[in-house]
Amino acid sequence: MFEIKHYPELSWSLSRHKTMLECPRKYAYDYYISHNGWLRDALSLAKHTYRLKKITNLEMLFGSIVHDKMYQAIQSYLHNGEIPIEETLIDDIRHHLNQGFVDSTKKENLWFHRPKHYTMMHEIYYSQDNQLPKEKVAKINERLHSVVHHFLNSRTFQELQNQNQMEFIEAEQFRYMMVGDIKIFVVMDLVYRNLHNHKWVIIDWKTGKKSEEDRNQLALYALYLKQKFNIPSLDDIVIRNEYLLEGTCQEYTLESQDLANVQNLFNMSIQEMLNYLDDTTQNQPKPLEAFPMQPEEWKCSRCNYYELCFG
Numbered sequence: 001m002f003e004i005k006h007y008p009e010l011s012w013s014l015s016r017h018k019t020m021l022e023c024p025r026k027y028a029y030d031y032y033i034s035h036n037g038w039l040r041d042a043l044s045l046a047k048h049t050y051r052l053k054k055i056t057n058l059e060m061l062f063g064s065i066v067h068d069k070m071y072q073a074i075q076s077y078l079h080n081g082e083i084p085i086e087e088t089l090i091d092d093i094r095h096h097l098n099q100g101f102v103d104s105t106k107k108e109n110l111w112f113h114r115p116k117h118y119t120m121m122h123e124i125y126y127s128q129d130n131q132l133p134k135e136k137v138a139k140i141n142e143r144l145h146s147v148v149h150h151f152l153n154s155r156t157f158q159e160l161q162n163q164n165q166m167e168f169i170e171a172e173q174f175r176y177m178m179v180g181d182i183k184i185f186v187v188m189d190l191v192y193r194n195l196h197n198h199k200w201v202i203i204d205w206k207t208g209k210k211s212e213e214d215r216n217q218l219a220l221y222a223l224y225l226k227q228k229f230n231i232p233s234l235d236d237i238v239i240r241n242e243y244l245l246e247g248t249c250q251e252y253t254l255e256s257q258d259l260a261n262v263q264n265l266f267n268m269s270i271q272e273m274l275n276y277l278d279d280t281t282q283n284q285p286k287p288l289e290a291f292p293m294q295p296e297e298w299k300c301s302r303c304n305y306y307e308l309c310f311g
Ligand code: SF4
Pocket: 023, 024, 025, 026, 029, 293, 294, 299, 300, 301, 303, 304, 305, 306, 309
């Protein structure tokens, strides 16, 4: 039976770490105050916070739909050899974006009661006029064409069509690893073994711009893969970022220093997370006031929790 826990389980991910650095108050809302907010008889603050947590924005919605559709396209290719038609894939993604807009503008009431099942966009929730900014829509439209075209012509998708040399690892296997008592979440887009050169290849699709964080993220993936499959050497792991906006890809082989860096990052980060707890055995957080608000107020206008901090 589903057990209701008073406090959430302590876990770690790169995005959790980034949220804590960006704004400790947001971190508290995301990882503690919203806990159990999906339950019918939850406290109203937990419900409210959980609802706000579920708000997305146009760029994030776009990224998540594109990732889903690419995943489906790959699965479908692997199962029945069908290569999607570029225009069909574009139309499908556009349809889901439109659905997100309809949910946000016409189904607010449904979203209010079941925020996990409907979409609410930040641009709509915090606007007065149910309109998306025109320049953002134009930018996403342009991205949509580039991303789909580059996906279908990417090195990875081309290689997939040479499957007799590849062994795919079920994405379901990639969820988390344990370091001591802490669960570290790892979400990898695609992993396969190249049977020709016996390398493990990790693919990460990027629908946004390049970032300095990319290497850390890939190092975390490599660390996980190495542990999970007892891979003797880092030289056997190739990690590849596919930058779909630009249509480029970049491969890395990591050095042991990269793994040491990500392990140090984890150690420092988890220590800071523990400092926000009153009871580390239960993961009971300190009171909300112990989580400072980030000082640059202009950044808050893009935050889901604006109305909680300034409402
Ligand atoms: S509104 Fe600002 S201070 Fe409040 S949680 Fe968001 S980023 Fe932090």
